[in-house]
Amino acid sequence: KxxxxxxxxxxxxxxxxxxxxxxxxxxxxxxxxxxxxxxxxxxxxxxxRAATQAEIDRVNGNIQKITAQGNKVAATMQKRRQQFALLFHVIEELQRCTEDSEEHLGEEAQQMEVDS
Structure with a gap:
């Protein structure tokens, strides 16, 4: 037991x-x-993951569009700068021509007075 x-x-x-x-x-x-x-x-x-990747692709597409728009705006701005530079150059030339014409007219007027 x-x-x-x-x-x-x-x-x-x-x-x-x-x-x-x-x-x-x-x-x-x-x-x-x-x-x-x-x-x-x-x-x-x-x-x-597929939804996240789709969102990433969408955001990357937006970034590319915005970058392209930015580049287009930058090119337009550069073109406008060149146009304004040319405009100011032409204005200066016109002012110079006007001043030269005024001087020349003044000289001719004096010459006419002397001749008379």
């Missing part, structure tokens, strides 16, 4: 050790499941 009792005690100790190992394994599985659940929530919050 003593041996049977001792055998049962040993069996219970073995069962306890087995259950402790099962409990530790269950705790690890539960911890992993909780970590996976947190990651799943993070993934669900973000849009799918």
């Amino acid at each position: 003593q041996q049977q009792l001792q055998a049962e005690i040993e069996q219970v100790k073995h069962d306890i050790q087995t259950k402790k190992m099962e409990l530790e394994l269950a705790r690890k599985v539960r911890q992993h499941n909780e970590e996976y659940e947190v990651l799943r929530h993070l993934l669900v919050k973000n849009p799918p």
Whole structure:
């Protein structure tokens, strides 16, 4: 009877050790499941990769359009600068010609007075 009792005690100790190992394994599985659940929530919050890539492509297209518009505006501005520079040059030339004509007319008028 003593041996049977001792055998049962040993069996219970073995069962306890087995259950402790099962409990530790269950705790690890539960911890992993909780970590996976947190990651799943993070993934669900973000849009799918295809949608994100489509948005990136759309923004890049807008950037290219805006860059092209900026280049076009810069070219127009450069053309206008050149046109204004030419305009001011022509105005200066006209003023110089007008001044020269006025001087020449003044000299002719003086010459006519002297001749008269």
